[in-house]
Amino acid sequence: MNNSRRTFLITSIGVASTIALSSRQAFADAPKVAESDPTAQALGYKEDATKVDKAKYPKYAAGQDCGNCSFYQGKPTDAYAPCPMFAGKQVASKGWCSAYNKKG
Structure with missing residues (x-):
């Protein structure tokens, strides 16, 4: 796996985790x-x-x-x-x- 693909995957996982946590918090505040x-x-x-x-x-x-x-x-x-x-x-x-x- 080249460096740019690895960076993309790691960044994507981080963004997805942040969105998931934000959504859960939004539900908690509903x-x-x-x-x-x-x-x-x-x-x-x-x-x-x-x-x-x-x-x-x-x-x-x-x-x-x-x-x-x-x-x-x-x-x-x-x-x-x-x-x-x-x-x-x-x-x-x-x-x-x-x-x-x-x-x-």
């Missing part, structure tokens, strides 16, 4: 979804899954929460993380909405 948010209301989002109206959302079952949903883009131990249902916003790990899909 606003949290409020239950009053129109999308949250449409999806029945509750920051605390134990407060879901089971009559209105019969699909809800105890133990379901954002932290174990396939859409949750964080670790189950993260208090908040991004969710594609709420573009650019974070949901509570202990939250729930009607788009819940058990992580496989």
